[in-house]
Structures are given as structure tokens and as C-alpha cells.
Amino acid sequence: MGLLSIYFLLFISFFIHANSTTSPQYNAIFSFGDSYADTGNFVKLVKDFLPSVVFDNPQYGMTYFGRPTGRSSDGRLVVDFIAEALGFPHIPPYLSKDEDFTKGANFAVIGATALDLDFFHNNNITSIPPINSSMNVQVGWFQELKSSYCNTTESCREYLSKSLFLFGEFGGNDYNFLLLAGKTIDQIKYSYVPTVIDTIKLAAESLLKQGVMHMVLPGNIPTGCVPIVLTMYGSTNKKDYDHLGCLKEYNTIGITHNTLLREVVRQLQDKFPEARISYGDYYKPVIQLLQKNERRLNEYPLNMETECPGAGAGAGAGGATIEAPLRVCCGGGGPYNFNLSLVCGQPGSIACDNPFTSINWDGIHLTEAAYNYIAIHWLKGHSTIFTSI
Ligand SMILES: *[C@@H]1O[C@H](CO)[C@@H](O)[C@H](O)[C@H]1NC(C)=O
Ligand SMILES: *[C@@H]1O[C@H](CO)[C@@H](O)[C@H](O)[C@H]1NC(C)=O
Ligand SMILES: *[C@@H]1O[C@H](CO)[C@@H](O)[C@H](O)[C@H]1NC(C)=O
Ligand SMILES: *[C@@H]1O[C@H](CO)[C@@H](O)[C@H](O)[C@H]1NC(C)=O
Numbered sequence: 502m503g504l505l506s507i508y509f510l511l512f513i514s515f516f517i518h519a520n521s522t523t524s525p526q527y528n529a530i531f532s533f534g535d536s537y538a539d540t541g542n543f544v545k546l547v548k549d550f551l552p553s554v555v556f557d558n559p560q561y562g563m564t565y566f567g568r569p570t571g572r573s574s575d576g577r578l579v580v581d582f583i584a585e586a587l588g589f590p591h592i593p594p595y596l597s598k599d600e601d602f603t604k605g606a607n608f609a610v611i612g613a614t615a616l617d618l619d620f621f622h623n624n625n626i627t628s629i630p631p632i633n634s635s636m637n638v639q640v641g642w643f644q645e646l647k648s649s650y651c652n653t654t655e656s657c658r659e660y661l662s663k664s665l666f667l668f669g670e671f672g673g674n675d676y677n678f679l680l681l682a683g684k685t686i687d688q689i690k691y692s693y694v695p696t697v698i699d700t701i702k703l704a705a706e707s708l709l710k711q712g713v714m715h716m717v718l719p720g721n722i723p724t725g726c727v728p729i730v731l732t733m734y735g736s737t738n739k740k741d742y743d744h745l746g747c748l749k750e751y752n753t754i755g756i757t758h759n760t761l762l763r764e765v766v767r768q769l770q771d772k773f774p775e776a777r778i779s780y781g782d783y784y785k786p787v788i789q790l791l792q793k794n795e796r797r798l799n800e801y802p803l804n805m806e807t808e809c810p811g812a813g814a815g816a817g818a819g820g821a822t823i824e825a826p827l828r829v830c831c832g833g834g835g836p837y838n839f840n841l842s843l844v845c846g847q848p849g850s851i852a853c854d855n856p857f858t859s860i861n862w863d864g865i866h867l868t869e870a871a872y873n874y875i876a877i878h879w880l881k882g883h884s885t886i887f888t889s890i
Contacts, residue, residue: 527715528660529605529650530592532580532667533639534719535674536866537783538609540578541571541594546610546634555846556611560831564856564869569846573611575830575856576869579719579781580607580667582876587665587887595642602649605664608642610634614678615671615697621678628681636671640704658712665886668705669719670783672697672762676724676754680734686750690757698761702769709773715886717879718766719781720759723788725751728829728837728864745791746827759784779883786875787867790860791826823858830859830868839864 532538544557555561561569565576571594572578581591592607593600600606613634614621621629651657675697679689705718724730725748734748743749759782766780831852833843843850845863853859857870867875880887 527587527589527663527665529603529664530580530584530587530589530667531605531643531664532592532607532609533636533643534609534667534669534671535613536573536609536611537670537673537719537722538578538580538607538667539571539573539594539611539613540580540591540607540609542596542607542609543611543632543634544571545594545596547632555844558846560850560852561846561863563852571611573866574862574869574872575852577872578869579872579876579879580609582873583667583880583887586876586880595646602646606643606646608639610639612674613639613671614675615700616675620696626678626682629678636700636704640707661708661712662714664713664715666708666713666716667719667781668708668716669701669781670721671701672758673721673724673755676721676758686754689754694754694757694761698758698765701762702765705765705769705778706772709769709776709778714776716776716778717781717883717886718762718778719783720762721755722783722867723747723752724755725749725753726787726791726827728827728832728839728861729841731827731837732835732839732841732864745788747791755784777886779886781879782882783875786878787860787871790823790871790874823860826860828859829861829864830856831863837864 532540536543544554547554556571556573557569559569560575562572563575566572577585577591584590584592589604592605593602595602595606595608610632612630612632613636614629615636617635617637618629618631618633621627647657651660672694675693676689679693680686684693701718705716709716725743726745730751731746731748734751736742736748741748741750743752759780763780766778770776770778827837829838829845831845831850832838833840833845833847833850845852856862856868859868860871862868862871
């Protein structure tokens, strides 16, 4: 282990220590969003009409849980790492009705959009699957569950003021479905991104008005660096790619979205000065991982209890390196190891031996190691939200 990893281990144990002993704890964590945050809702939601869901097959979950859990990764997601760092259990998916929600609930659903299904239907956008799981639907689920924590306006204000809200990521899927429907990047940036941002702002504001005091609004990842996008919208013109091999124009969608979302964070913070609202950056950490492709992912602890798996025999002071940062760990061939006809979780797909040496897990979602890196970035950057209430 290098000095750096010791620093991060100390850093993480500081959070655990700080929260289990001295500072008051959050009473609950509520999480909303899409596949970057779903810990099992989608699989439950579609089980009656979709016979087989790849996310419910091996190799999903292979690194941490040892079985598929409905998470779109080989292991834990950012929400799991944050829960652990704050001394919480993993936050159960709301649609698993038999779970214990006393410490919070996760409403995120794979594929969820910020805009409602009706918006897409009214605009003749048929690329969206008929799954009713948008941001407002998730907020509706939260309102249903709320009465198990509090019943009067005042007691709910009191309760919610002590809870942590991870509200997003939202928007990435809206833009994916719009691209699939043939909308241009300019149409998306100038017409749809502002609509998505306004919708997110309204929903966040409605929660803040109910008394929420601690909220993180996560932004989009760099879409132009996602292997499914690189595969579907690849170009023969080298000028379309940046020095990392990402499609420049596609990244401008996320940049536009994130710039406006940061502005919303500032506006909401002004309007609710007592609350602590922060932006959760998925974009920069992913670019950092891609940039420093010699960076040893396992310089960062994969979890709090165990040694970094990459630091084994022959690994020396470093261990696993990211050799092809845009290459998918679990896939079915092709330049990025992403194959639309043979995706991760389908029989015949193959996962790499060491997912902690990859950034991307299945062509769309990140590996546990990458989510861990992002979670550390958030915990470090937003210590006012994550250390105490
Ligand atoms: C959607 O399609 C219908 C039927 O083709 C058309 O009448 C309507 O104007 C379209 N709406 C939009 C928003 O494009
Ligand atoms: C989605 O669910 C919400 C809340 O349950 C409901 O109001 C809405 O009509 C549903 N939308 C569709 C298109 O089914
Ligand atoms: C709120 O009211 C409902 C219905 O009367 C009840 O089941 C629930 O236990 C109450 N919740 C709290 C936190 O008291
Ligand atoms: C993608 O998968 C299909 C179906 O298994 C296979 O026939 C094809 O060769 C694969 N493509 C590449 C580039 O490996």
C-alpha cells in the first residue's frame, strides 16, 4: 500500500469514527435516481412482464456481493459507499417491500428519467420504454413512505431536517432516449437540458420546502466517454474525439447539464440558507480516472474492511493498472469490448478477471472500483454534508 492509500484509509476511518462516536448521526438516507444509484428497484418493478433482465444475472455483483442484487455493477455503488462511510447499512430498495426502511430507502430505478413518461409521449418520442419510474414517480413513492416516519407537517419537518437526501443522478437517460429518437445534440443542449434542469429544480425545491436540510444533487457523467455511446455513435473523423478518446460533442451535453445544475444548487442555497445543498460530481472523477490511465485504481480502498484486492502477488507497490481505460470489463467483443448483441449478463459474455482494473463495467455503468473513487471524491469534497448534521 502506498502512502496515498494509507491517507485515504485514515480519511475513511475518520468518517466512521466521527459519526459513531462524537457527532450526531443522520436519522435516515433517502436516495433517488437511475442506474447509477439503483440497488434493486428495477428488477422488482419489471419482474412480472420482463422474463429476463441482464442486471439480475451473473456476472453482475461478482466483486462484492457474490451474486446479482439488481445493481448495474460488479459491486457497490456510490450510495453504498456513502452509507458505509456514515455508519449506515446499505439503503434498501423501496420496491423490496419486505425490507427494513427505518434507516432510509432507495427509490432509484435503472433507466429512470427526470421528465415524466407523458412528456415523451406528448412529444412523440417513442424510444422510451413504458416503465413508469421517473423522478416525480420516485418522489411520489417517498411521499407514500413518509408517514412511516412522521405524520404532522411539523414532525415531518423535524424528521426530514435530520435526513440525508441524495437526489440523482437524473437527466442522463432523458438525453439517451432523445438521442435514440434522432434529436440532435444541439436540440438536446438548447431545448431539452433546460427543461430537465427546471424539472429537477422544482422537485428538489418541493423537498426543501418540506424541511429537508441536507441534499446532494449529483450531475451527469461524461456521456461521450461511455462505451455504448462510443460504439453507437462512433465516427471516422479523428477530430470528433478528444485526447482521451471520448466523443467531444456528446460530452457537451453533460457539461451543459452540469453547469446549469450547479447554478440551481446556488439558487436553492440562496433560497434555503439554513439548508446544506451540494453538487455531486460524477463528471470530473471519471475524467480523472481516464486521464491518469496509469493511475492505480487500487490506491484507493475498495472497502473499509479488506485489503485492496489488486495489491496481491507481483503487484509490488502498485498492483493493478488501468490498461485500456475505455475498455469495458464485462462484454462480448469489439473495440471497446462492448457488443450490443452480446451484453454483460447474457450467456456468452465474459467479465475480466480483475474488475478493479477497469473503469467501465458493462458499457454503460461503472465498476465498483470507479464508484468507490467517486464516493471518496464526494466524501472529501463535501465534508460539511457527510461528516455530521
Ligand atoms: C405527434 O404526432 C401526431 C400524429 O402524427 C401529431 O398530430 C402531433 O402534432 C405530434 N406532436 C408533436 C409535439 O410533434
Ligand atoms: C405513472 O405513475 C404516476 C404515479 O403513480 C401516475 O400518476 C401516472 O399517471 C403514471 N403514468 C403513466 C404514463 O402510466
Ligand atoms: C402515521 O399514521 C399512520 C396511519 O394512522 C400510522 O400507521 C403510522 O404509524 C403513523 N406514523 C407515525 C410515525 O406515527
Ligand atoms: C458480437 O456478438 C455477436 C453475437 O454473439 C457475435 O456474432 C459477434 O461476432 C460479436 N462481435 C464482435 C465484434 O465480437
